[in-house]
Amino acid sequence: MAHSPDTGLVKDESVLVTEAKAGSYAAFEELVNRYEKKIYRLGLNLTGNPEDAEDVLQETFLKAFEHLPTFREDSRFYTWIVRIAINQGLMKLRKRRSSKEVQIEDSSNDDGDIIPREFADWRPNPEQELERTELEAILQNAANSLPMTFRTVFFLRDVEGLSTEETAEMLNLSEGAVKARLFRARLRLREELSKTLKIKKDS
């Protein structure tokens, strides 16, 4: 993260936005540096593949650059670009769905209660025991098994740290629907991950 040369302090996001709006490319680039990793990861989580994630990343920041003059600053800059990224990610998925597979809508049986079936403890530190790429593949497979709306709610709330209210607004859902989906998404992901991360009794 870049520091302003005179004070050594990290610049406030709103200061960078003001400078970028006034035409400072350096300020805009600093905003990109701050959030590019998170937007890439979000793109990867939403679309499930690296090519689409790169497209989401590029399109998000190109659009942000283009539309910066119209950004009204009634939300955080980060929330604003997450919204752009979500739209780009959903567009990617729709395109892929029309060309073939990919289930975006909720499947019909998602209104029932979530009943946990896996009760085993997990290995204590899968992030240390497994290769990074191996763990990433496990996490992605689990995420890909969720209906799109569950996945989106989970990543916005739990990974991007948006509030229930921000998530609801962004996805045109009620706050109640966000809470219900977050509950289901967490439990379903846990159930999926349990299959590979649980301690197996016979081993």
Add this chain to the structure above:
Amino acid sequence: MNCKNAIQQITGYLDGNLDEDLKRTLEVHLNGCHHCKAVFDTTRKTVDLYCDGKLFPLPSKVRERLHDALRAKCEAQSK
């Protein structure tokens, strides 16, 4: 509190949104129920794993292409 009721409170509990009475009742249940305790612990772990900043790093080539595209756009606009 039974297991079904306990599971219903998982989101509120993990997010720290339960009132004190409910939280205490739930914790009594969790202390006596290994199944629910495992579900709560592994759900917390699920969220932690997806939040691990070391996973899904941005490849340097992808980052380079992003910054090249942005600079090109900036230059095109200033012409």
